[in-house]
Amino acid sequence: MLYTTYSRAVNFAPSERKLLSFILVKAGAGENISRLTQRITERTGLAAYSRDEFEDVTMNYFMKNTGIPINFGVAVLLGFIVGAAIAGQTFFNFTLENIKQFGVLKAIGRQQWHVVAHDFIAGGCGGRHRLWSWAWVRRRGLALR
Numbered sequence: 001m002l003y004t005t006y007s008r009a010v011n012f013a014p015s016e017r018k019l020l021s022f023i024l025v026k027a028g029a030g031e032n033i034s035r036l037t038q039r040i041t042e043r044t045g046l047a048a049y050s051r052d053e054f055e056d057v058t059m060n061y062f063m064k065n066t067g068i069p070i071n072f073g074v075a076v077l078l079g080f081i082v083g084a085a086i087a088g089q090t091f092f093n094f095t096l097e098n099i100k101q102f103g104v105l106k107a108i109g110r111q112q113w114h115v116v117a118h119d120f121i122a123g124g125c126g127g128r129h130r131l132w133s134w135a136w137v138r139r140r141g142l143a144l145r
Contacts, residue, residue: 022054091123098122 004012025048027036033050040048049057063069095102098119105115 094123095119 025036025040027033037048037050037053040046102115102119105118106112
């Protein structure tokens with residue numbers, strides 16, 4: 001372990017030979033891209049890629065050598081699980097709060113599917129009302145704080 005300034009650390013560390021990552025080249029009109037990349041590779045000894053090949057190489061690098069895709073996938077999955085749990089709990093609480101009204105509907109002779117449909121429609125209306133309220137606030141430039 002060594003504690004020093006950045007300028008001294010640069011002097012201690014060996015210099016890198018290849019500081020350049022890549023060079024972009026625009027082909028002339030009517031130029032064959034595959035022949036151009038082949039000529040560049042032959043003359044310089046470095047890899048040359050077309051636009052699509054460069055995209056593939058970059059994507060493959062990130063997929064194989066970094067944890068970004070896994071972390072993103074875990075975040076999406078976790079968000080879905082938490083969102084489903086919150087939505088399920090909210091719907092469950094709505095059902096518990098309105099159990100008396102459902103009992104009344106059953107007592108006056110409504111079928112089970114009608115009570116369940118009523119439950120889903122009421123839940124959907126509540127969600128739509130919240131969405132419209134949010135849109136109304138946003139249109140007027142009001143901030144919810």
